[in-house]
Amino acid sequence: MREARLLAGIPQDKLGVAIGLDEGTASARISRYETGAHAPPYDVANKLARILRVPVAYFYCEDDDLAGVIEAWGRASAAQRRSIEVFVERAVRGEDG
Amino acid sequence: MREARLLAGIPQDKLGVAIGLDEGTASARISRYETGAHAPPYDVANKLARILRVPVAYFYCEDDDLAGVIEAWGRASAAQRRSIEVFVERAVRGEDG
DNA sequence: CAACTAAGGCTAACTTAGTAC
């Protein structure tokens, strides 16, 4: 999550205000989320994802490789997404399951 | 999440016990998670994902198309994953951002 | 300006007990 924020070039307090948090609390809350001290409600995670332009699933992904795929999905057009779906289904079909 | 559980053919209480919940509470807790009444802690979601054989990010994905990609990723071999990564990066590179 | 932390209030999850199919 911090990675996505730094990529967007937004400080913690600005990000918090952007999703509707109070100015006085924004910095502390975003800090907790990034350090892992607290977990945000899903609704908050969703708003953060919108501002940072990534699918919300990106925040819940420990696998860096899968995270990269999810992030790319977020930047993909509808046609690109369809193409990715087809490729993935073909690549995995009939194996290991 | 219910979808993944039914696919695995496990009842709610059995699933709960499988991740370490008490027998008396397992059914009620899993029920709340599936109906959306309560949100599980990330640690619990992680254990559920392991038993149900899906990446944990799958539970936090509202986009059904992306969910399908994530689920397929969970079933993919290391080589297949690498191939997916390469395809996705190529498909999205330089567009829309 | 930007990021982090401690402590107390308050919200949401957890447990218990019970119902419906």
Add this chain to the structure above:
DNA sequence: GTACTAAGTTAGCCTTAGTTG
């Protein structure tokens, strides 16, 4: 056997206030 819900308790998030570079 399987799935869901109500009410009281408890754990964890949110707010305030303050510290560091």
